[in-house]
Amino acid sequence: MHNPPIPHVDSSDPEIAALIGGEARRQYEKARLIPSENYVSVAVLEASGTVLTNKYSEGYPGRRYYEGQQFIDPLETIARDRAKALFGVDHANVQPYSGTPANLAVYLAFAAPGDTIMGMALPMGGHLSHGWSVSATGKWFRAVQYGVRRDTGRVDLDEVRDLALKEHPKLIFCGGTAIPRTIDFPAFAAIAAEAGAILVADIAHIAGLIAGGAHPSPVGHAGVITTTTHKTLRGPRGAMIMSTAEHASALDRAVFPGLQGGPHNHTTAAIAVALHEAARPEFRDYAHQVVTNAKALAGALAARGYDLVSGGTDNHLILMDLTSSGIGGKPAAKALDRAGIETNYNTVPFDPRKPFDPSGLRLGTPAVTTRGLRAGHMEQIAAWIDEAITAAAKADETVLDRIAGEVRDLMSAFPAPGWTR
Ligand code: DSN
Numbered sequence: 097m098h099n100p101p102i103p104h105v106d107s108s109d110p111e112i113a114a115l116i117g118g119e120a121r122r123q124y125e126k127a128r129l130i131p132s133e134n135y136v137s138v139a140v141l142e143a144s145g146t147v148l149t150n151k152y153s154e155g156y157p158g159r160r161y162y163e164g165q166q167f168i169d170p171l172e173t174i175a176r177d178r179a180k181a182l183f184g185v186d187h188a189n190v191q192p193y194s195g196t197p198a199n200l201a202v203y204l205a206f207a208a209p210g211d212t213i214m215g216m217a218l219p220m221g222g223h224l225s226h227g228w229s230v231s232a233t234g235k236w237f238r239a240v241q242y243g244v245r246r247d248t249g250r251v252d253l254d255e256v257r258d259l260a261l262k263e264h265p266k267l268i269f270c271g272g273t274a275i276p277r278t279i280d281f282p283a284f285a286a287i288a289a290e291a292g293a294i295l296v297a298d299i300a301h302i303a304g305l306i307a308g309g310a311h312p313s314p315v316g317h318a319g320v321i322t323t324t325t326h327k328t329l330r331g332p333r334g335a336m337i338m339s340t341a342e343h344a345s346a347l348d349r350a351v352f353p354g355l356q357g358g359p360h361n362h363t364t365a366a367i368a369v370a371l372h373e374a375a376r377p378e379f380r381d382y383a384h385q386v387v388t389n390a391k392a393l394a395g396a397l398a399a400r401g402y403d404l405v406s407g408g409t410d411n412h413l414i415l416m417d418l419t420s421s422g423i424g425g426k427p428a429a430k431a432l433d434r435a436g437i438e439t440n441y442n443t444v445p446f447d448p449r450k451p452f453d454p455s456g457l458r459l460g461t462p463a464v465t466t467r468g469l470r471a472g473h474m475e476q477i478a479a480w481i482d483e484a485i486t487a488a489a490k491a492d493e494t495v496l497d498r499i500a501g502e503v504r505d506l507m508s509a510f511p512a513p514g515w516t517r
Contacts, residue, residue, distance in 0.1 A: 099516040100142055124515040125504045127469075127477060128438045131413040131460025132273065132301060132327045135467065135513050136370065143369045144332045148361035154352060168361050175364050178371035179336055182307050184315050187344035190367050191351050191359040192335035195300045195324040198351075199225040199233070199269075201337060202296055202320055205350035207266045209236045214260060214293070215269035216251070217241035219443040219451070221415075222272040223298060240265060244445045249406035251275075253283050260291035270318070271298035274442055274458055276394075276409040278311060285317035294343075296320045300335075302411055304328025304462065307374045308383020311411055319343055328386060328412055328462045330379075331370025334363040382465060386412045389461040392471035396478030405444055405456070413460040417444045423489045425454045431488030432457075435496040436503030437480060467510040476506070 098120040105113040123135065136144075148168070154161040157169040157176075172190065179188035192198035207213055213233070215226025220243035224231040227239025240263045245252045260268060268291070270284040281297060288295035297314035303323040305311035314321055321338040325331035337347050352359075373379060387410070394408045397416065405415040418428055425441030432439050443449075444456035459481075464473075480499050487495035 097516060099138055099514055100145070120512075120515045124512040125507055126433075126436050126438050127480075127503050127507060128463040129459040129461070129477075130438055130440050131458060131462060132324075134327060134330045134462045136326070136330055136332060136366070137373060138513050139373070140330075140332055140366045140369050141514060143366040144362055146362050146365060148365050151361050152358040153361055154358045156348060156352070162358075168364075171361065171368065172359070172364050175368035175371065178368055178375065179338060182371055182375050183313070183321070183338055185321065185338040186341040187339045187347070189337045189348055189351050190334070190364055191356060192322075192337060193356060193360065194333060194335050195223070195298070195322065196225045196231075197355060198322040198324075198335040198337050199223070199296075199298065201347060201350040201355050202267065202322060203233060203237065204354045205343070205346040206294055206320075207237060210238060212238045212240060212263050212265045213267045213269070214240045214242065214256075214263065214265035216272045216275075217243050218273075219447055220244050220272075220445050221274040222269070223300075226269040226272065226298065244406075246446055249445060250277055251280070253280065253287070256284070257287045257290070260287050260293060264291060265293050267296055268293045269296045269298055270314075271300065271302075273301060274405075274413065274415050274456075275301070276404070276406050276411060276413050276415055278410040279314075281312060281314040281317040294319050296322060298322050300324040301327055301413065304330055304374065304379075305383050305386065305411055308380045310380075310383040310387045320347065325367050325370060328383070329370060329374060330382075330462070330466065331374075332363050332366035334360070334367050336367070385470070386461050386465045388471050389465050389469065389474055390414060392474035393459070393461060393478055396475045397481065400478060400482045402482075412462050413458065415442060415444060416457040416459070417455055418457060418485070419444075419455045421485060421489070423485060424449065425456045426452070427488055428457055428485050431496055432481065432484050434493065434500060435480060435484040435487075436500035436507075437477070437484065467507065467512060469510065473506070 152162045153168045157173045175190045176188045216222030218228040242256045268288045295318040297318035302311045325334040390409045403417040429441040439459040442456040442458035443454040
Protein backbone atom coordinates (compact mmCIF):
# COMPACT_ATOMS: atom_id res chain seq x y z
CA MET A 97 0.00 0.00 0.00
CA HIS A 98 0.92 3.65 -0.32
CA ASN A 99 3.54 4.83 2.18
CA PRO A 100 2.75 7.06 4.06
CA PRO A 101 -0.65 5.40 4.44
CA ILE A 102 -3.74 7.29 3.24
CA PRO A 103 -6.53 5.90 5.48
CA HIS A 104 -8.65 9.04 5.27
CA VAL A 105 -8.63 9.07 1.48
CA ASP A 106 -9.40 5.35 1.67
CA SER A 107 -12.52 5.92 3.72
CA SER A 108 -13.74 9.21 2.23
CA ASP A 109 -12.89 8.68 -1.43
CA PRO A 110 -12.12 5.03 -2.18
CA GLU A 111 -12.16 5.63 -5.93
CA ILE A 112 -9.24 8.07 -5.73
CA ALA A 113 -7.52 6.00 -3.02
CA ALA A 114 -7.58 2.98 -5.32
CA LEU A 115 -5.91 4.97 -8.10
CA ILE A 116 -3.22 6.31 -5.76
CA GLY A 117 -2.59 2.80 -4.45
CA GLY A 118 -2.48 1.42 -7.96
CA GLU A 119 0.12 3.98 -8.99
CA ALA A 120 2.23 3.22 -5.90
CA ARG A 121 2.19 -0.48 -6.77
CA ARG A 122 2.96 0.24 -10.42
CA GLN A 123 5.98 2.31 -9.41
CA TYR A 124 7.11 -0.55 -7.16
CA GLU A 125 6.75 -3.30 -9.77
CA LYS A 126 8.22 -1.62 -12.83
CA ALA A 127 11.74 -0.82 -13.89
CA ARG A 128 11.22 2.90 -14.31
CA LEU A 129 13.68 4.22 -16.87
CA ILE A 130 12.16 7.59 -17.82
CA PRO A 131 15.21 9.82 -17.23
CA SER A 132 13.23 12.77 -15.85
CA GLU A 133 11.53 10.71 -13.14
CA ASN A 134 12.60 9.41 -9.76
CA TYR A 135 11.33 8.19 -6.37
CA VAL A 136 11.26 10.86 -3.66
CA SER A 137 11.93 9.79 -0.08
CA VAL A 138 9.10 9.20 2.35
CA ALA A 139 10.26 12.36 4.17
CA VAL A 140 9.72 14.38 0.98
CA LEU A 141 6.31 12.75 0.51
CA GLU A 142 5.35 13.60 4.08
CA ALA A 143 6.43 17.23 3.72
CA SER A 144 4.42 17.49 0.47
CA GLY A 145 1.23 16.36 2.17
CA THR A 146 1.00 18.88 5.00
CA VAL A 147 -1.16 21.80 6.21
CA LEU A 148 1.25 24.12 4.44
CA THR A 149 -1.03 23.70 1.43
CA ASN A 150 -3.64 25.76 3.32
CA LYS A 151 -1.58 28.93 3.44
CA TYR A 152 -1.26 31.90 1.09
CA SER A 153 2.14 33.65 1.12
CA GLU A 154 2.34 35.99 -1.87
CA GLY A 155 5.62 37.86 -1.67
CA TYR A 156 8.91 36.79 -0.13
CA PRO A 157 10.09 36.18 3.46
CA GLY A 158 9.68 39.40 5.44
CA ARG A 159 7.62 41.06 2.65
CA ARG A 160 4.31 39.24 2.32
CA TYR A 161 0.83 40.36 1.36
CA TYR A 162 -0.86 38.03 3.88
CA GLU A 163 -0.49 37.76 7.65
CA GLY A 164 0.32 34.57 9.52
CA GLN A 165 3.75 33.84 8.02
CA GLN A 166 5.48 32.95 11.33
CA PHE A 167 6.35 29.49 10.11
CA ILE A 168 6.32 29.97 6.34
CA ASP A 169 8.95 32.72 6.31
CA PRO A 170 11.64 30.67 8.07
CA LEU A 171 10.70 27.64 6.00
CA GLU A 172 11.17 29.43 2.67
CA THR A 173 14.38 31.07 3.97
CA ILE A 174 15.77 27.64 4.90
CA ALA A 175 14.88 26.27 1.45
CA ARG A 176 16.61 29.20 -0.26
CA ASP A 177 19.68 28.93 1.98
CA ARG A 178 19.95 25.19 1.36
CA ALA A 179 19.80 25.74 -2.40
CA LYS A 180 22.47 28.44 -2.17
CA ALA A 181 24.74 26.24 -0.08
CA LEU A 182 24.26 23.09 -2.16
CA PHE A 183 24.93 24.74 -5.51
CA GLY A 184 27.24 27.53 -4.32
CA VAL A 185 25.16 30.38 -5.75
CA ASP A 186 24.50 33.94 -4.53
CA HIS A 187 20.75 33.77 -4.88
CA ALA A 188 17.96 31.20 -5.08
CA ASN A 189 14.24 31.57 -5.70
CA VAL A 190 12.32 28.40 -4.77
CA GLN A 191 8.84 29.54 -5.79
CA PRO A 192 8.49 28.63 -9.51
CA TYR A 193 5.76 26.03 -9.92
CA SER A 194 7.77 23.97 -12.39
CA GLY A 195 10.42 24.15 -15.12
CA THR A 196 8.53 26.04 -17.80
CA PRO A 197 7.27 28.72 -15.36
CA ALA A 198 10.86 29.09 -14.10
CA ASN A 199 12.08 29.66 -17.64
CA LEU A 200 9.19 32.04 -18.40
CA ALA A 201 10.27 34.11 -15.40
CA VAL A 202 13.74 34.41 -16.93
CA TYR A 203 12.24 35.74 -20.18
CA LEU A 204 10.07 38.17 -18.23
CA ALA A 205 13.09 39.41 -16.27
CA PHE A 206 15.42 40.03 -19.20
CA ALA A 207 13.58 40.17 -22.53
CA ALA A 208 10.58 41.86 -24.13
CA PRO A 209 8.18 40.26 -26.63
CA GLY A 210 9.80 40.17 -30.06
CA ASP A 211 13.34 40.12 -28.70
CA THR A 212 15.75 37.54 -30.04
CA ILE A 213 16.50 34.60 -27.79
CA MET A 214 18.45 31.43 -28.51
CA GLY A 215 18.14 27.84 -27.36
CA MET A 216 18.58 24.26 -28.45
CA ALA A 217 15.87 23.02 -30.82
CA LEU A 218 13.45 20.59 -29.19
CA PRO A 219 14.06 17.73 -31.67
CA MET A 220 17.80 18.13 -31.10
CA GLY A 221 17.46 17.63 -27.35
CA GLY A 222 16.36 21.07 -26.15
CA HIS A 223 13.21 21.99 -24.24
CA LEU A 224 9.92 23.48 -25.43
CA SER A 225 10.51 26.55 -23.29
CA HIS A 226 13.86 27.31 -24.95
CA GLY A 227 12.07 28.91 -27.91
CA TRP A 228 10.44 25.99 -29.73
CA SER A 229 7.76 27.19 -32.15
CA VAL A 230 4.67 25.72 -30.46
CA SER A 231 5.64 27.13 -27.04
CA ALA A 232 4.76 30.65 -25.90
CA THR A 233 8.52 31.22 -25.89
CA GLY A 234 8.66 30.51 -29.63
CA LYS A 235 5.55 32.56 -30.37
CA TRP A 236 6.32 35.65 -28.27
CA PHE A 237 10.06 35.90 -28.93
CA ARG A 238 12.18 35.72 -32.04
CA ALA A 239 13.76 32.37 -31.31
CA VAL A 240 16.85 31.12 -33.07
CA GLN A 241 17.71 27.50 -32.46
CA TYR A 242 20.90 25.49 -32.50
CA GLY A 243 21.30 21.74 -32.76
CA VAL A 244 23.78 18.91 -32.82
CA ARG A 245 26.12 17.71 -35.52
CA ARG A 246 24.72 14.94 -37.71
CA ASP A 247 27.97 12.97 -37.54
CA THR A 248 28.58 13.16 -33.78
CA GLY A 249 25.16 13.79 -32.23
CA ARG A 250 26.84 16.43 -30.06
CA VAL A 251 26.22 20.16 -29.74
CA ASP A 252 28.06 22.03 -32.45
CA LEU A 253 29.66 24.89 -30.50
CA ASP A 254 30.92 26.50 -33.71
CA GLU A 255 27.33 26.68 -34.93
CA VAL A 256 26.23 28.10 -31.57
CA ARG A 257 28.92 30.78 -31.74
CA ASP A 258 28.22 31.72 -35.38
CA LEU A 259 24.49 31.96 -34.69
CA ALA A 260 24.96 33.98 -31.49
CA LEU A 261 27.31 36.47 -33.16
CA LYS A 262 24.98 36.82 -36.14
CA GLU A 263 21.68 37.09 -34.25
CA HIS A 264 22.68 38.88 -31.01
CA PRO A 265 20.19 37.13 -28.70
CA LYS A 266 19.37 38.64 -25.32
CA LEU A 267 19.38 35.18 -23.75
CA ILE A 268 21.18 31.97 -24.64
CA PHE A 269 19.82 28.77 -23.08
CA CYS A 270 21.99 25.72 -22.68
CA GLY A 271 20.72 22.40 -21.37
CA GLY A 272 17.66 20.45 -22.41
CA THR A 273 15.71 17.23 -22.14
CA ALA A 274 17.51 14.70 -24.32
CA ILE A 275 21.20 15.52 -24.07
CA PRO A 276 23.29 12.44 -23.25
CA ARG A 277 26.59 14.31 -23.07
CA THR A 278 28.32 16.72 -20.68
CA ILE A 279 27.28 20.33 -21.22
CA ASP A 280 30.30 22.56 -21.80
CA PHE A 281 29.29 25.51 -19.62
CA PRO A 282 32.60 27.42 -19.99
CA ALA A 283 32.31 27.28 -23.79
CA PHE A 284 28.70 28.52 -23.70
CA ALA A 285 29.75 31.28 -21.29
CA ALA A 286 32.51 32.45 -23.64
CA ILE A 287 30.03 32.56 -26.54
CA ALA A 288 27.44 34.44 -24.47
CA ALA A 289 30.04 36.97 -23.35
CA GLU A 290 31.19 37.54 -26.93
CA ALA A 291 27.60 37.97 -28.12
CA GLY A 292 26.55 40.19 -25.19
CA ALA A 293 23.89 37.69 -24.05
CA ILE A 294 22.91 36.39 -20.63
CA LEU A 295 23.67 32.68 -20.39
CA VAL A 296 20.87 30.63 -18.85
CA ALA A 297 21.81 27.09 -17.84
CA ASP A 298 18.70 24.93 -17.61
CA ILE A 299 20.00 22.10 -15.45
CA ALA A 300 16.63 20.42 -14.84
CA HIS A 301 17.86 17.00 -15.91
CA ILE A 302 21.28 17.09 -14.31
CA ALA A 303 20.75 19.13 -11.12
CA GLY A 304 21.21 16.07 -8.91
CA LEU A 305 24.35 15.06 -10.79
CA ILE A 306 25.76 18.57 -10.31
CA ALA A 307 24.83 18.60 -6.62
CA GLY A 308 26.51 15.22 -6.24
CA GLY A 309 29.63 16.18 -8.18
CA ALA A 310 28.92 13.86 -11.10
CA HIS A 311 28.58 16.63 -13.72
CA PRO A 312 30.46 19.98 -13.92
CA SER A 313 28.60 22.93 -12.41
CA PRO A 314 27.46 25.99 -14.40
CA VAL A 315 28.15 28.22 -11.37
CA GLY A 316 30.69 30.86 -12.32
CA HIS A 317 29.76 30.46 -15.99
CA ALA A 318 26.00 31.05 -16.27
CA GLY A 319 24.52 34.16 -14.69
CA VAL A 320 21.15 32.44 -14.42
CA ILE A 321 20.45 28.78 -13.64
CA THR A 322 17.01 27.19 -13.75
CA THR A 323 16.08 23.72 -12.63
CA THR A 324 13.18 21.54 -11.77
CA THR A 325 13.48 19.82 -8.42
CA HIS A 326 12.00 16.40 -9.24
CA LYS A 327 14.43 14.75 -11.65
CA THR A 328 17.94 13.68 -10.60
CA LEU A 329 17.65 16.10 -7.65
CA ARG A 330 14.99 13.74 -6.25
CA GLY A 331 12.65 16.33 -4.76
CA PRO A 332 8.95 17.12 -5.24
CA ARG A 333 7.58 18.51 -8.50
CA GLY A 334 8.71 22.12 -8.45
CA ALA A 335 11.50 24.37 -9.64
CA MET A 336 14.13 26.89 -8.62
CA ILE A 337 15.93 29.79 -10.23
CA MET A 338 19.47 30.48 -9.05
CA SER A 339 21.63 33.41 -10.05
CA THR A 340 24.42 35.80 -9.34
CA ALA A 341 23.55 38.66 -6.95
CA GLU A 342 23.36 41.00 -9.95
CA HIS A 343 20.28 39.26 -11.38
CA ALA A 344 18.52 38.43 -8.09
CA SER A 345 15.96 41.20 -7.85
CA ALA A 346 14.95 41.09 -11.53
CA LEU A 347 14.31 37.35 -11.25
CA ASP A 348 12.42 37.64 -7.95
CA ARG A 349 10.17 40.38 -9.39
CA ALA A 350 9.55 38.26 -12.48
CA VAL A 351 8.42 35.23 -10.45
CA PHE A 352 6.24 37.35 -8.16
CA PRO A 353 4.36 39.54 -8.95
CA GLY A 354 5.31 39.12 -12.63
CA LEU A 355 4.20 35.58 -13.29
CA GLN A 356 2.86 33.76 -10.26
CA GLY A 357 0.62 34.27 -7.26
CA GLY A 358 1.06 32.44 -3.97
CA PRO A 359 3.92 29.97 -3.68
CA HIS A 360 3.04 26.33 -3.00
CA ASN A 361 4.34 26.19 0.57
CA HIS A 362 3.95 22.42 0.92
CA THR A 363 6.20 22.06 -2.12
CA THR A 364 8.68 24.57 -0.70
CA ALA A 365 8.91 22.43 2.46
CA ALA A 366 9.44 19.28 0.41
CA ILE A 367 12.12 21.04 -1.68
CA ALA A 368 13.89 22.01 1.57
CA VAL A 369 13.81 18.39 2.75
CA ALA A 370 15.12 17.15 -0.61
CA LEU A 371 17.94 19.72 -0.60
CA HIS A 372 18.90 18.56 2.90
CA GLU A 373 19.06 14.99 1.60
CA ALA A 374 21.07 16.06 -1.45
CA ALA A 375 23.69 17.66 0.79
CA ARG A 376 24.48 14.32 2.45
CA PRO A 377 27.51 12.23 1.45
CA GLU A 378 25.20 9.34 0.37
CA PHE A 379 23.75 11.60 -2.30
CA ARG A 380 27.18 12.00 -3.89
CA ASP A 381 27.41 8.21 -4.08
CA TYR A 382 23.92 8.15 -5.60
CA ALA A 383 24.78 10.72 -8.28
CA HIS A 384 27.93 8.88 -9.33
CA GLN A 385 26.08 5.54 -9.33
CA VAL A 386 23.42 7.01 -11.64
CA VAL A 387 26.14 7.77 -14.19
CA THR A 388 27.90 4.43 -13.69
CA ASN A 389 24.60 2.63 -14.27
CA ALA A 390 23.76 4.70 -17.36
CA LYS A 391 27.16 3.98 -18.88
CA ALA A 392 26.73 0.26 -18.15
CA LEU A 393 23.25 0.25 -19.71
CA ALA A 394 24.45 2.19 -22.75
CA GLY A 395 27.38 -0.20 -23.19
CA ALA A 396 25.12 -3.24 -22.96
CA LEU A 397 22.65 -1.80 -25.50
CA ALA A 398 25.44 -0.80 -27.90
CA ALA A 399 26.91 -4.31 -27.58
CA ARG A 400 23.55 -5.63 -28.79
CA GLY A 401 23.82 -3.45 -31.90
CA TYR A 402 21.56 -0.56 -30.93
CA ASP A 403 22.34 2.93 -32.25
CA LEU A 404 22.71 5.43 -29.44
CA VAL A 405 22.66 9.14 -30.24
CA SER A 406 26.24 10.39 -29.77
CA GLY A 407 27.33 6.76 -29.29
CA GLY A 408 26.69 6.58 -25.54
CA THR A 409 26.29 8.75 -22.48
CA ASP A 410 28.22 10.89 -20.00
CA ASN A 411 25.27 11.38 -17.66
CA HIS A 412 22.00 9.71 -16.63
CA LEU A 413 20.34 9.62 -20.05
CA ILE A 414 20.45 7.43 -23.14
CA LEU A 415 18.74 8.22 -26.45
CA MET A 416 18.25 5.15 -28.65
CA ASP A 417 17.68 5.63 -32.37
CA LEU A 418 15.57 2.65 -33.47
CA THR A 419 15.64 3.52 -37.18
CA SER A 420 17.68 0.41 -38.04
CA SER A 421 15.70 -1.81 -35.64
CA GLY A 422 12.60 -1.84 -37.82
CA ILE A 423 10.28 -0.40 -35.18
CA GLY A 424 9.22 3.11 -34.22
CA GLY A 425 9.88 4.59 -30.79
CA LYS A 426 6.19 4.62 -29.87
CA PRO A 427 5.39 0.92 -30.43
CA ALA A 428 8.71 0.05 -28.79
CA ALA A 429 7.90 2.15 -25.69
CA LYS A 430 4.40 0.64 -25.50
CA ALA A 431 5.79 -2.89 -25.75
CA LEU A 432 8.43 -2.15 -23.12
CA ASP A 433 5.77 -0.76 -20.78
CA ARG A 434 3.82 -4.01 -21.15
CA ALA A 435 7.08 -5.80 -20.36
CA GLY A 436 7.40 -3.80 -17.12
CA ILE A 437 10.05 -1.40 -18.39
CA GLU A 438 8.96 2.23 -18.49
CA THR A 439 10.61 4.53 -21.05
CA ASN A 440 9.35 7.31 -23.30
CA TYR A 441 9.35 7.66 -27.05
CA ASN A 442 11.30 10.66 -28.23
CA THR A 443 12.46 12.36 -31.37
CA VAL A 444 16.09 11.85 -32.31
CA PRO A 445 18.15 14.57 -34.02
CA PHE A 446 17.19 14.89 -37.72
CA ASP A 447 14.24 12.55 -37.11
CA PRO A 448 12.27 12.02 -40.33
CA ARG A 449 9.25 10.88 -38.28
CA LYS A 450 6.68 13.00 -36.43
CA PRO A 451 7.07 13.87 -32.67
CA PHE A 452 4.03 11.75 -31.74
CA ASP A 453 5.46 8.75 -33.60
CA PRO A 454 9.22 9.33 -33.53
CA SER A 455 12.24 7.10 -34.11
CA GLY A 456 13.74 7.25 -30.64
CA LEU A 457 13.43 5.90 -27.15
CA ARG A 458 14.67 7.97 -24.21
CA LEU A 459 15.76 6.17 -21.08
CA GLY A 460 17.85 6.75 -18.00
CA THR A 461 18.88 5.49 -14.62
CA PRO A 462 17.91 8.00 -11.86
CA ALA A 463 14.90 6.03 -10.60
CA VAL A 464 16.31 2.49 -10.76
CA THR A 465 19.47 3.74 -9.04
CA THR A 466 17.34 5.12 -6.19
CA ARG A 467 15.82 1.64 -5.91
CA GLY A 468 19.33 0.23 -5.44
CA LEU A 469 20.11 -1.33 -8.82
CA ARG A 470 23.78 -1.39 -9.72
CA ALA A 471 25.83 -1.67 -12.90
CA GLY A 472 25.56 -5.48 -12.83
CA HIS A 473 21.76 -5.27 -13.22
CA MET A 474 22.04 -3.13 -16.36
CA GLU A 475 23.14 -6.11 -18.47
CA GLN A 476 19.88 -7.88 -17.55
CA ILE A 477 17.81 -4.76 -18.27
CA ALA A 478 19.49 -4.36 -21.67
CA ALA A 479 18.77 -8.03 -22.43
CA TRP A 480 15.08 -7.51 -21.56
CA ILE A 481 14.89 -4.33 -23.66
CA ASP A 482 16.41 -6.16 -26.62
CA GLU A 483 14.10 -9.15 -26.21
CA ALA A 484 11.02 -6.93 -25.81
CA ILE A 485 11.83 -4.80 -28.85
CA THR A 486 12.41 -7.93 -30.93
CA ALA A 487 9.14 -9.44 -29.65
CA ALA A 488 7.28 -6.18 -30.34
CA ALA A 489 8.47 -6.18 -33.94
CA LYS A 490 6.81 -9.64 -34.23
CA ALA A 491 3.77 -8.65 -32.11
CA ASP A 492 4.63 -11.43 -29.64
CA GLU A 493 2.80 -10.42 -26.47
CA THR A 494 3.54 -13.68 -24.62
CA VAL A 495 7.21 -12.74 -24.44
CA LEU A 496 6.33 -9.26 -23.15
CA ASP A 497 4.17 -10.69 -20.38
CA ARG A 498 6.89 -13.17 -19.40
CA ILE A 499 9.46 -10.34 -19.17
CA ALA A 500 7.02 -8.28 -17.06
CA GLY A 501 6.95 -11.12 -14.52
CA GLU A 502 10.74 -11.32 -14.47
CA VAL A 503 11.05 -7.52 -14.04
CA ARG A 504 8.54 -7.66 -11.17
CA ASP A 505 10.60 -10.38 -9.50
CA LEU A 506 13.80 -8.33 -9.79
CA MET A 507 12.24 -5.08 -8.60
CA SER A 508 10.54 -6.75 -5.63
CA ALA A 509 14.01 -7.29 -4.14
CA PHE A 510 14.52 -3.50 -3.95
CA PRO A 511 12.38 -1.33 -1.64
CA ALA A 512 10.51 1.59 -3.21
CA PRO A 513 9.90 4.69 -1.09
CA GLY A 514 6.16 5.28 -1.36
CA TRP A 515 5.13 1.61 -1.16
CA THR A 516 4.95 -0.95 1.61
CA ARG A 517 3.67 -4.48 1.25
N1 DSN B 1 9.01 16.58 -19.14
C1 DSN B 1 10.40 16.91 -19.04
C2 DSN B 1 11.24 15.73 -19.40
O1 DSN B 1 10.70 14.65 -19.36
O2 DSN B 1 12.39 15.85 -19.75
C3 DSN B 1 10.63 18.03 -19.89
O3 DSN B 1 9.61 18.98 -19.75
